[in-house]
Amino acid sequence: xxxxxxxxxxxxxxxxxxxxxxxxxxxxxxxxxxxxxxxxxxxxxxxxxxxxxxxxxxxxxxxxxxxxxxxxxxxxxxxxxxxxxxxxxxxxxxxxxxxxxxxxxxxxxxxxxxxxxxxxxxxxxxxxxxxxxxxxxxxxxxxxxxxxxxxxxxxxxxxxxxxxxxxxxxxxxxxxxxxxxxxxxxxxxxxxxxxxxxxxxxxxxxxxxxxxxxxxxxxxxxxxxxxxxxxxxxxxxxxxxxxxxxxxxxxxxxxxxxxxxxxxxxxxxxxxxxxxxxxxxxxxxxxxxxxxxxxxxxxxxxxxxxxxxxxxxxxxxxxxxxxxxxxxxxxxxxxxxxxxxxxxxxxxxxxxxxxxxxxxxxxxxxxxxx
Amino acid sequence: xxxxxxxxxxxxxxxxxxxxxxxxxxxxxxxxxxxxxxxxxxxxxxxxxxxxxxxxxxxxxxxxxxxxxxxxxxxxxxxxxxxxxxxxxxxxxxxxxxxxxxxxxxxxxxxxxxxxxxxxxxxxxxxxxxxxxxxxxxxxxxxxxxxxxxxxxxxxxxxxxxxxxxxxxxxxxxxxxxxxxxxxxxxxxxxxxxxxxxxxxxxxxxxxxxxxxxxxxxxxxxxxxxxxxxxxxxxxxxxxxxxxxxxxxxxxxxxxxxxxxxxxxxxxxxxxxxxxxxxxxxxxxxxxxxxxxxxxxxxxxxxxxxxxxxxxxxxxxxxxxxxxxxxxxxxxxxxxxxxxxxxxxxxxxxxxxxxxxxxxxxxxxxxxxx
Numbered sequence: 001x002x003x004x005x006x007x008x009x010x011x012x013x014x015x016x017x018x019x020x021x022x023x024x025x026x027x028x029x030x031x032x033x034x035x036x037x038x039x040x041x042x043x044x045x046x047x048x049x050x051x052x053x054x055x056x057x058x059x060x061x062x063x064x065x066x067x068x069x070x071x072x073x074x075x076x077x078x079x080x081x082x083x084x085x086x087x088x089x090x091x092x093x094x095x096x097x098x099x100x101x102x103x104x105x106x107x108x109x110x111x112x113x114x115x116x117x118x119x120x121x122x123x124x125x126x127x128x129x130x131x132x133x134x135x136x137x138x139x140x141x142x143x144x145x146x147x148x149x150x151x152x153x154x155x156x157x158x159x160x161x162x163x164x165x166x167x168x169x170x171x172x173x174x175x176x177x178x179x180x181x182x183x184x185x186x187x188x189x190x191x192x193x194x195x196x197x198x199x200x201x202x203x204x205x206x207x208x209x210x211x212x213x214x215x216x217x218x219x220x221x222x223x224x225x226x227x228x229x230x231x232x233x234x235x236x237x238x239x240x241x242x243x244x245x246x247x248x249x250x251x252x253x254x255x256x257x258x259x260x261x262x263x264x265x266x267x268x269x270x271x272x273x274x275x276x277x278x279x280x281x282x283x284x285x286x287x288x289x290x291x292x293x294x295x296x297x298x299x300x301x302x303x304x305x306x307x308x309x310x311x312x313x314x315x316x317x318x319x320x321x322x323x324x325x326x327x328x329x330x331x332x333x334x335x336x337x338x339x340x341x342x343x344x345x346x347x348x349x350x351x352x353x354x355x356x357x358x359x360x361x362x363x364x365x366x367x368x369x370x
Numbered sequence: 371x372x373x374x375x376x377x378x379x380x381x382x383x384x385x386x387x388x389x390x391x392x393x394x395x396x397x398x399x400x401x402x403x404x405x406x407x408x409x410x411x412x413x414x415x416x417x418x419x420x421x422x423x424x425x426x427x428x429x430x431x432x433x434x435x436x437x438x439x440x441x442x443x444x445x446x447x448x449x450x451x452x453x454x455x456x457x458x459x460x461x462x463x464x465x466x467x468x469x470x471x472x473x474x475x476x477x478x479x480x481x482x483x484x485x486x487x488x489x490x491x492x493x494x495x496x497x498x499x500x501x502x503x504x505x506x507x508x509x510x511x512x513x514x515x516x517x518x519x520x521x522x523x524x525x526x527x528x529x530x531x532x533x534x535x536x537x538x539x540x541x542x543x544x545x546x547x548x549x550x551x552x553x554x555x556x557x558x559x560x561x562x563x564x565x566x567x568x569x570x571x572x573x574x575x576x577x578x579x580x581x582x583x584x585x586x587x588x589x590x591x592x593x594x595x596x597x598x599x600x601x602x603x604x605x606x607x608x609x610x611x612x613x614x615x616x617x618x619x620x621x622x623x624x625x626x627x628x629x630x631x632x633x634x635x636x637x638x639x640x641x642x643x644x645x646x647x648x649x650x651x652x653x654x655x656x657x658x659x660x661x662x663x664x665x666x667x668x669x670x671x672x673x674x675x676x677x678x679x680x681x682x683x684x685x686x687x688x689x690x691x692x693x694x695x696x697x698x699x700x701x702x703x704x705x706x707x708x709x710x711x712x713x714x715x716x717x718x719x720x721x722x723x724x725x726x727x728x729x730x731x732x733x734x735x736x737x738x739x740x
Contacts, residue, residue, distance in 0.1 A: 029433065029522030036432060058437070059427045062406060062535050063399065067428070067516055070440040070572035106576040107583065142522050146437055147576075152399030152512050152537065154608055156579050165432050167522065189564030194557065196577045202440035203573035206476040206517075207566045209526050213477065238524055 002046035004039065004111040006118045011126070014054035023132050026170040028316065029140060033127035033166040037119055040148075041109045043158035050119050052126060055165065061150040071147025071157050072202035073102040076315040078138040078169075079124050079369070081131045082359030087124055087369040089141070090357045092117045094268040099143060102199040107156035108145050116143065120164055121369040127166055135354065136171040140316070172317035177350070178341045179323035179334075180312075182224040182236055183215035184295050190225040190235060191263040198262050205238065212237060220326055222312075227263060230294045234258050239312035239320060240270040243298060244345055246306040252287050253308060255345065259290040269313040269353065272365065276352050295327055302332045309343025310334045318357075319350045372416035374409065374481040376488045381496070384424035393502050396540040398686065399510060403497035403536040407489055410518075411479045413528035420489050422496060425535065431520040441517025441527050442572035443472035446685040448508040448539075449494050449739070451501045452729030457494055457739040459511070460727045462487045464638040469513060472569040477526035478515050486513065490534055491739040497536055505724065506541040510686070542687035547720070548711045549693035549704075550682075552594040552606055553585035554665050560595040560605060561633040568632050575608065582607060590696055592682075597633060600664045604628050606692070609684035610640040613668060614715055616676040622657050623678060625715065629660040639683040639723065642735065646722050665697055672702045679713025680704045688727075689720045 014034040021031055036055045040048040065071045075095045080088045096113025103110050120141060124131070131139040143164045147157030171177065188211050190204070191197020197204060208223075215223040222237035235241055235258075245254045255277050258264050277288045301307045312320040321342035325332040336343055342350075355361035359368075384404040391401055406425045410418040435441045445465045450458045466483025473480050490511060494501070501509040513534045517527030541547065558581050560574070561567020567574060578593075585593040592607035605611055605628075615624045625647050628634050647658045671677045682690040691712035695702040706713060712720075725731035729738075 027521075027523070032433060055432070057429045058432050059429050062425070062428050062514070062533055063402060063512070063537075065576075066437060067442055067514060068444050068512070068572055069575035070442060071576045072437055072440060074438050105580060107579045140522070142433070142438070144432070144437060151397075152510070152535075153397070154575060154579070156583060163432055165522075167433075187564065189562055192559055192562035192565065194559030195562065195565075201573075201576065202438055203571075203576060205439035205524060206441045206571065206573060209477045209524070210475060213526060 002048070004047040004050070004115045006050065006115050008049035009119065009122065010049055010051045012051065012053045013126070016054065020130065021168065023134060023137055023170055026132060026137070026168055028169050028172050029167050031167060033130040033168070035123060035126050037123045037164040039162045041160040041162065047109070047111065052123055058161070060148060063150045063152050064147070065149045065157050066146040068152055069154060070201070070203045071106055071108060073099065073106065073108065073145050073200055074202070075099045075143045075200060077141040077143070078315060078357070079131055079141060080138045080357050080359070081133050086359060087128065087131065088357065088359050088366045089369065090367070091268050091272065091365045092120070092367055094271065095143070098200060098266055099145070102201055103145055105196055105199050106201060108147055108160050111162070123164060124166065124369060130166065130168045132168045132170065135358070138169060140167045140169045142167065172320070177321070179321040179336055180221040181219070181324045181326070182222050182322060183218060183220040183326040184224045184226055185211045185215070186226055186231060189227060191227070193262050195263070198260065198264060198266055200265065208238060218326065224295070224325055226295055231296060232258065232292045232294050233298065234263055235265065236312040236322070239314035239317065240265060240267040241310065241312050242273065243293070243310045244308035244343065245301050246308055247287070248306065252285055254287045254289055255281070256289045256291060256293055258292065267314060269315060269318060272353055273313055273349050276349070280352070298325070299327060299332050302334070307334060309336070309346055311343070311346040318353055319346055321346045372418070374417040374420070374485045376420065376485050378419035379489065379492065380419055380421045382421070382423045383496070386424065390500065391538065393504060393507055393540055396502060396507070396538055398539050398542050399537050401537060403500040403538070405493060405496050407493045407534040409532045411530040411532065417479070417481065422493055428531070430518060433520045433522050434517070435519045435527050436516040438522055439524060440571070440573045441476055441478060443469065443476065443478065443515050443570055444572070445469045445513045445570060447511040447513070448685060448727070449501055449511060450508045450727050450729070451503050456729060457498065457501065458727065458729050458736045459739065460737070461638050461642065461735045462490070462737055464641065465513070468570060468636055469515070472571055473515055475566055475569050476571060478517055478530050481532070493534060494536065494739060500536065500538045502538045502540065505728070508539060510537045510539045512537065542690070547691070549691040549706055550591040551589070551694045551696070552592050552692060553588060553590035553696040554596055555581045555585070555593040556596055556601060559597060562597070563632050565633070568630065568634060568636055570635065578608060588696065594665070594695055596665055601666060602628065602662045602664050603668065604633055605635065606682040609682035609687065609690060610635060610637040611680065611682050612643065613663070613680045614678035614713065615671050616678055617657070618676065622655055624657045624659055625651070626659045626661060626663055628662065637684060639685055639688060642723060643683055643719050646719070650722070668695070669697060669702050672704070677704060679706070679716055681713070681716040681719070688723055689716055691716045
C-alpha cells in the first residue's frame with residue numbers, strides 16, 4: 001500500500017497562461033489558477049503518484065459515490081505574500097490534522113499531512129503570480145477529497161481522488177470589514193452530539209443554505225445556529241462565533257465561545273484566537289472561556305448593558321464583526337465602537353492574526369514555503 | 371423560467387449495445403444500462419430540454435458545489451416485468467414527492483414529478499431489454515439531482531443537473547432472503563430533530579458507513595441506529611425498521627415502527643407496509659403503531675418471550691428479516707420460523723409488496739409504463 005509520496009510528483013505545465021484579475025475584480029472562490037494538484041488513491045494500491053497539471057474538469061461516472069452519498073470533505077487555507085516576497089501559509093498542520101480526521105470519519109483514505117503540505121507548496125510556487133498583494137488579499141487553497149467508486153451500492157469507497165485548487169481572493173464580504181446582522185435560527189439544527197458537525201464534510205454545508213436564505217429574506221446577512229432546549233449559541237453561518245461580556249461581579253471582560261463537544265467545527269482561526277487571547281490579554285481584565293451560553297443569556301446581557309461585542313471567525317473572513325441578532329421577533333443590538341463597524345477586541349484579534357499571516361509579526365504559526 | 375417539459379425530449383441512441391449479464395452475475399448497482407436521462411437547470415432559464423443519451427461520464431469543474439458542499443440528493447425506485455411483459459414501477463408519485471422535498475431542503479430546483487415519471491418511463495422503454503426477469507429481479511432506477519455551480523463560495527446553486535441511471539439488479543443481499551444480524555450503535559447518531567434525516571440527501575449516507583464497518587468488524591452485518599437518552603430505535607443501516615411484539619394484556623400482536631418526526635426517512639416501502647398492514651391484518655389480532663420504542667424495550671420483550679419478529683424495509687431489499695441484535699455486549703435473539711430465515715409477518719409483507727410490484731396482485735400502486 002503506497003503512502004503519499006512527494007518525490008513521485010509529476011508536473012505538466014499548462015500551455016494557457018491566464019490573465020490575472022485586478023484585486024477589485026476578485027470574487028471569493030470564483031476564479032482559479034492555471035494548475036491543480038491531483039492524487040488518485042485505490043484501496044488495492046494506495047496513493048498513486050501526485051500530479052500537478054493544468055486546471056481542468058473532473059470526468060466521473062454518474063454512479064460515483066461522491067454524487068450519491070456525499071463521500072467528500074475539504075479544507076480551507078490561505079497563502080499570503082509577505083513584504084519580502086515570501087509566500088506564507090498559516091498553521092497548515094492544523095488543517096492537515098483536521099482533514100485526516102474528516103477522512104477517517106467517512107472512510108476515505110488518510111495521508112501524511114506534511115507531505116500534502118509540501119505538495120501544496122509546490123503547486124503554489126508554480127502559480128505564485130496569482131497571489132494577490134495587499135492586506136486582506138490572499139490565495140485561497142482548497143484541498144478536497146472525494147470518493148470515486150462507481151456503483152450505487154452503499155459501501156466504503158475503494159477509490160478516491162485528492163485534489164487541490166487555488167483561488168485568488170480578497171476580503172470574504174464584498175462590504176469589507178463591516179459588521180453583519182444575524183438571525184438566530186430555532187427551526188433547524190446544524191449538528192448534534194454523535195453526529196459529524198465537528199468535521200469539515202460536504203454533508204454539513206448544503207443543509208445550511210436554506211436557513212441563510214430565510215435570514216436574508218428578513219433582512220439579515222447570516223444565520224446564527226442554536227442548539228438544544230436552552231438554545232445554546234453554537235456557530236454563525238459557516239463560522240465559529242465569539243462574544244464578549246462584561247462580568248459585573250469582578251468587572252472583567254469575558255471572551256466566550258462554545259466548547260468543542262462534537263457539534264462545533266474545530267476552527268483553526270477559533271483555536272488561534274483562543275490561544276492568542278489567553279497569551280496576550282491581561283488576566284486582571286479578561287477571562288477567556290469555552291463554555292455553553294444561550295441566546296437568552298446574550299439577550300439578557302444586552303439588556304443589562306453587559307454585552308460588549310461579538311464576532312464570527314473562520315479562514316475565509318478571518319473575523320467578521322456582528323452588529324445585531326434577530327431573535328424572537330426583535331433585535332439584540334451588539335455594540336460597535338463609535339463610528340466604526342467593529343468592537344475593540346474584534347479589531348485587535350483581526351490585527352493579531354493578520355500580522356502573523358502576512359509575516360509582520362514573525363510567529364511559528366506562519367509557515368514559509370520553501 | 372421553463373418548467374420541466376417531456377415534449378422537448380431529445381433522444382440520442384447509443385452506438386454501443388452492451389451484452390446483458392446473466393441474472394446470477396448481477397451485483398446491486400454495479401452495472402448500468404446503455405442510456406441515461408439528463409436534464410440541466412439554471413436559475414436564469416429554468417429546466418432545459420431533457421435528453422436521453424448514451425450512458426457516459428459527467429464532466430464537471432473541480433470547484434462545483436456538488437464536490438464541496440454536498441448539494442446532492444437521490445431516489446431509489448425499481449421497474450419490474452410482469453407475466454404479460456408489461457413494465458411496472460411502484461408508487462412513483464411517492465418518490466417524486468420525496469425528491470421534491472429533498473430538493474427544497476437544500477435549495478435545488480423542484481420539478482413536476484409526473485413529468486419526470488413520464489421521462490423515466492421513456493428511458494426504461496429504450497433500455498427495456500436490461501430488465502431482468504424473475505422474482506427478486508428488477509431494474510433499479512436512480513434519479514439523482516446535483517448542484518453544478520462552479521466556485522467555492524457557500525451559496526445556493528444557480529446551476530443543477532438532474533439525471534437518471536438504470537441498473538439491472540437481483541436481491542440486495544447476495545445471501546438472498548436471509549435474516550441479518552445487527553449491532554445497535556450508541557456512539558454515533560444518524561439524524562436529529564431539526565436536521566435532515568427525513569430527506570434522501572447524500573449528506574445522510576457517508577457518515578453511516580463507519581458504524582456499519584464497526585458492526586461488521588464484530589461479526590454483525592448492519593448497524594441499528596438509536597436516538598436520544600432513551601436509546602429509541604430509529605432505522606437499520608439505510609432502511610426503516612419494524613418490530614412485532616406480543617401484547618400480553620390483550621393477547622394481540624403489535625407491529626411497530628418509529629414515527630415520522632423528522633429523524634426517520636419517509637420510506638415508500640415503510641408507508642406501503644403500514645397501509646397494507648392496517649388494511650389486511652385482522653384488527654382483533656393486530657395493532658399497527660407508529661410510536662417511539664427503545665432498544666431496552668426490545669431487550670425486555672425478548673427476555674419475556676414477547677418479541678415475535680423484526681425486519682428492515684426499503685426499496686433495495688424490500689424487506690430484510692433480522693435474527694439478532696448486539697446490544698451492550700450481548701445479543702438479543704429475534705425469533706424466526708422453524709428452519710426458516712424469516713418470521714411469519716416478514717414473509718407475508720414481502721409477498722404482499724412483491725405481488726403488487728410484479729403485477730400478480732393488480733393494485734393502484736403499481737404503475738404500468740405506457
